[in-house]
Amino acid sequence: xxxxxxxxxxxxxxxxxxxxxxxxxxxxxxxxxxxxxxxxxxxxxxxxxxxxxxxxxxxxxxxxxxxxxxxxxxxxxxxxxxxxxxxxxxxxxxxxxxxxxxxxxxxxxxxxxxxxxxxxxxxxxxxxxxxxxxxxxxxxxxxxxxxxxxxxxxxxxxxxxxxxxxxxxxxxxxxxxxxxxxxxxxxxxxxxxxxxxxxxxxxxxxxxxxxxxxxxxxxxxxxxxxxxxxxxxxxxxxxxxxxxxxxxxxxxxxxxxxxxxxxxxxxxxxxxxxxxxxxxxxxxxxxxxxxxxxxxxxxxxxxxxxxxxxxxxxxxxxxxxxxxxxxxxxxxxxxxxxxxxxxxxxxxxxxxxxxxxxxxxxxxxxxxxxxxxxxxxxxxxxxxxxxxxxxxxxxxxxxxxxxxxxxxxxxxxxxx
Amino acid sequence: xxxxxxxxxxxxxxxxxxxxxxxxxxxxxxxxxxxxxxxxxxxxxxxxxxxxxxxxxxxxxxxxxxxxxxxxxxxxxxxxxxxxxxxxxxxxxxxxxxxxxxxxxxxxxxxxxxxxxxxxxxxxxxxxxxxxxxxxxxxxxxx
Numbered sequence: 001x002x003x004x005x006x007x008x009x010x011x012x013x014x015x016x017x018x019x020x021x022x023x024x025x026x027x028x029x030x031x032x033x034x035x036x037x038x039x040x041x042x043x044x045x046x047x048x049x050x051x052x053x054x055x056x057x058x059x060x061x062x063x064x065x066x067x068x069x070x071x072x073x074x075x076x077x078x079x080x081x082x083x084x085x086x087x088x089x090x091x092x093x094x095x096x097x098x099x100x101x102x103x104x105x106x107x108x109x110x111x112x113x114x115x116x117x118x119x120x121x122x123x124x125x126x127x128x129x130x131x132x133x134x135x136x137x138x139x140x141x142x143x144x145x146x147x148x149x150x151x152x153x154x155x156x157x158x159x160x161x162x163x164x165x166x167x168x169x170x171x172x173x174x175x176x177x178x179x180x181x182x183x184x185x186x187x188x189x190x191x192x193x194x195x196x197x198x199x200x201x202x203x204x205x206x207x208x209x210x211x212x213x214x215x216x217x218x219x220x221x222x223x224x225x226x227x228x229x230x231x232x233x234x235x236x237x238x239x240x241x242x243x244x245x246x247x248x249x250x251x252x253x254x255x256x257x258x259x260x261x262x263x264x265x266x267x268x269x270x271x272x273x274x275x276x277x278x279x280x281x282x283x284x285x286x287x288x289x290x291x292x293x294x295x296x297x298x299x300x301x302x303x304x305x306x307x308x309x310x311x312x313x314x315x316x317x318x319x320x321x322x323x324x325x326x327x328x329x330x331x332x333x334x335x336x337x338x339x340x341x342x343x344x345x346x347x348x349x350x351x352x353x354x355x356x357x358x359x360x361x362x363x364x365x366x367x368x369x370x371x372x373x374x375x376x377x378x379x380x381x382x383x384x385x386x387x388x389x390x391x392x393x394x395x396x397x398x399x400x401x402x403x404x405x406x407x408x409x410x411x412x413x414x415x416x
Numbered sequence: 417x418x419x420x421x422x423x424x425x426x427x428x429x430x431x432x433x434x435x436x437x438x439x440x441x442x443x444x445x446x447x448x449x450x451x452x453x454x455x456x457x458x459x460x461x462x463x464x465x466x467x468x469x470x471x472x473x474x475x476x477x478x479x480x481x482x483x484x485x486x487x488x489x490x491x492x493x494x495x496x497x498x499x500x501x502x503x504x505x506x507x508x509x510x511x512x513x514x515x516x517x518x519x520x521x522x523x524x525x526x527x528x529x530x531x532x533x534x535x536x537x538x539x540x541x542x543x544x545x546x547x548x549x550x551x552x553x554x555x556x557x558x559x
Binding site for chain 1 (some may be wrong): 446453454460479553556
């Protein structure tokens, strides 16, 4: 699973794993230094061997304790997994650990005495100086004992369930494999030349719209990708499998997006930077700001996006700038099943008079748990150019013949 | 700094690792991770709103307990490293066994952790009363 590996790499970079691993790595260095210094500073071979045996015994005592600790945790885990577990099952986990603690103390005291007997006062001083000279020894400083304690996360890192309760970004460590419409990452991804959503889609345009936009009247697409919650309120992702299946097969530009969210008591604000790799009109960028109000049953999401197509260095064009203000209302009839309606206003080319459009769309989805993963099955039907209230010529027009149907599924899981 | 201070330090780190770090991960991390994984999706499994809300509250309290366990562990370790020097003076302060520092560092007295584990047990048993076996098993598969 490429994305699991990527997510893990990101977590490592962002420090999620390093805090856990630091103590172990530091400890290994300190023990190695202790052993090395003992070998160097204790000249007499029999005493040196005795000192090394004491260190080994010190380590094995702790190893036994760690094993018992693992047994204790496995015992708690087993009780957690058993529906019929009672208090006695939980209490039974603690006894052996207490016994092992006592035994650990004995083995450490014994190791300490052996070491003390094996080395002289000046050798001890040398060894201590060598160990404490390591930069890693800062962990032994009593005044810094509380440092390195992981900060309290500001947001739960579990997967979010009901669609209406979800925030604009994934929780940290959560990964989504997107192959369906109705994702927050593709909400409002309407560029002057194309409208982007996940899943398999079929878009039909009437001839006049097809001629005006240059988009084929019957368009089949298949778009899939992934997104990752990198921090508590920051996610990144891409639709890296953007295929046009018909009328002609080709690889569409890849959409990449980064979203930073700010959560408030009743609403979320988010800023998203999206861009597409160069297509017919070069690079496309779409900065946007979003407001979402999650709720147990009902959720509202809107935003203001400025999509632009700006050409490339080799193929300069006059930037095509649009404005998109999508609006989505989601209603979870039950936690697993939701319906939604999409609308808003869109101005695909601000330079073109009378281009204001009001889209209208409907969607539905079913959310289910599959093992430890959450799967959304989603489908939408939308009229992306439904109402043109003030076209350049004539009066308001309704375009019932220009519609888009999309369907697919998205999978969510915790990377760690 | 004396050798024993260094050894105590190493012992402290080893003790902390034994009690806290990966591998194996801290108990608090495991308990919190299991509860966190369930809290967000409990309403996908339990259709009754009242039960789902109480279960979510239970899982969130477990996350809080995990943080309390962490805080208690860190506070106990800090206490172990500093208290013996205050309690004794002269040669006794340099004797980690006599001063009780060694034992304290390796297995810090975590009375709070016992209380937290008791509360955890209580919460887990209450969760069972709110779940059918099928619901319990579905949630258990989360983590």
